[in-house]
Amino acid sequence: MPNKVIFVLLDGLCQQTARECMGSLGAQLERGSGVFCRVQSELPSLSRPLYECLLTGANPLTSGVICNSVVRRSTQESIFDLASAQGRITAASAYHWVSELYNHAPYDPVTDRIINDKSAAIQHAVFYQWDDYPDEAVFFDAEMLRRRYDPDFLLIHPMNIDDIGHKYGSDSAQYRNVVRRDDIYLSYYLDAWLQAGYQVIVTADHGMNHDGTHGGTLPIEREVPLVLLGSAFTELKGQALQIKQTEICGLCCELLGLSHHKALPQGVYHGND
Numbered sequence: 001m002p003n004k005v006i007f008v009l010l011d012g013l014c015q016q017t018a019r020e021c022m023g024s025l026g027a028q029l030e031r032g033s034g035v036f037c038r039v040q041s042e043l044p045s046l047s048r049p050l051y052e053c054l055l056t057g058a059n060p061l062t063s064g065v066i067c068n069s070v071v072r073r074s075t076q077e078s079i080f081d082l083a084s085a086q087g088r089i090t091a092a093s094a095y096h097w098v099s100e101l102y103n104h105a106p107y108d109p110v111t112d113r114i115i116n117d118k119s120a121a122i123q124h125a126v127f128y129q130w131d132d133y134p135d136e137a138v139f140f141d142a143e144m145l146r147r148r149y150d151p152d153f154l155l156i157h158p159m160n161i162d163d164i165g166h167k168y169g170s171d172s173a174q175y176r177n178v179v180r181r182d183d184i185y186l187s188y189y190l191d192a193w194l195q196a197g198y199q200v201i202v203t204a205d206h207g208m209n210h211d212g213t214h215g216g217t218l219p220i221e222r223e224v225p226l227v228l229l230g231s232a233f234t235e236l237k238g239q240a241l242q243i244k245q246t247e248i249c250g251l252c253c254e255l256l257g258l259s260h261h262k263a264l265p266q267g268v269y270h271g272n273d
C-alpha cells in the first residue's frame with residue numbers, strides 16, 4: 001500500500017541541536033511515533049550537493065553536483081522524477097536551488113517561483129530565493145500546497161537555520177533559538193499529518209560549525225538528524241539504526257511504492273516485505 005510522504009529538510013541543522021532543541025519532535029518520539037537516527041552527511045558538507053544526495057541517492061562525486069555553484073538540472077533520477085512519471089502528485093515549498101535541480105535552471109523568479117504544471121517533475125511548488133524568507137512562511141506555503149493539491153510527496157525546505165548559523169555560528173543562542181522556532185512551526189501541523197496517515201521524514205543536508213560555515217569533515221558539520229515518524233516506523237522505536245544519507249532517497253521511494261533502483265537502508269522499511 002503506497003504511503004504519502006512529507007519530507008522536511010531543515011537546512012544546516014546539527015544533529016545535537018535537533019536533539020536538544022526540538023521538543024515537539026521529542027514528544028512524538030516519546031509517544032512512540034517513530035525513531036531518531038544519526039546520519040553522517042556525504043562530502044563535501046554543502047547544500048546543493050546534498051539536496052541532490054537526499055533527493056536522488058547519488059553522492060556529490062557521483063552526481064557531479066560537487067559545489068553550490070554547479071547550476072544545472074540534475075542528471076540523476078530524483079524522487080520527483082520517479083513519482084511524477086509513475087502518476088503521483090509532487091509538491092515542494094523550497095529554496096530555489098531545488099527548482100534548478102529538478103524543474104528549470106537557471107532560476108527565474110518570474111516564471112519559476114510559483115508552479116502548477118503537471119508535466120514538471122515538481123508539479124506544484126512555491127520556491128523562494130531569499131535566505132531570510134521566514135521559515136514560518138515556508139510551512140504556510142507547504143500546508144497550502146498539501147491542502148490544495150493533496151501531493152503524494154511534499155518537500156518542505158526552510159532556510160533560516162542555515163542563514164542564522166552562517167551569521168552567528170552553531171554555538172550561539174541565535175542558532176539554537178531558530179531551531180526551537182522551527183520546532184514550533186513544525187508542531188502546527190505534525191500531529192495532524194501523522195493522524196492523517198502521512199509518513200514524515202525530518203532531516204538536514206549538513207550541520208554547521210562554530211565558525212559559521214560548513215563544507216568540511218568536522219562531526220558538527222556532518223552529523224545530522226534523521227527522524228522517521230509514522231505508521232511505517234513505530235516498531236523501530238528506540239532502535240539504533242545505521243542509515244546512510246544516500247539511502248534516504250530509496251527509503252522515500254519505497255514508502256511511496258515507486259518502482260526504483262535506489263539503495264535501501266537495512267531493516268527500516270521495505271514495501272515488498
Ligand SMILES: [Zn+2]
Pocket residue numbers: 012047162163166214
Ligand atoms: Zn549554508
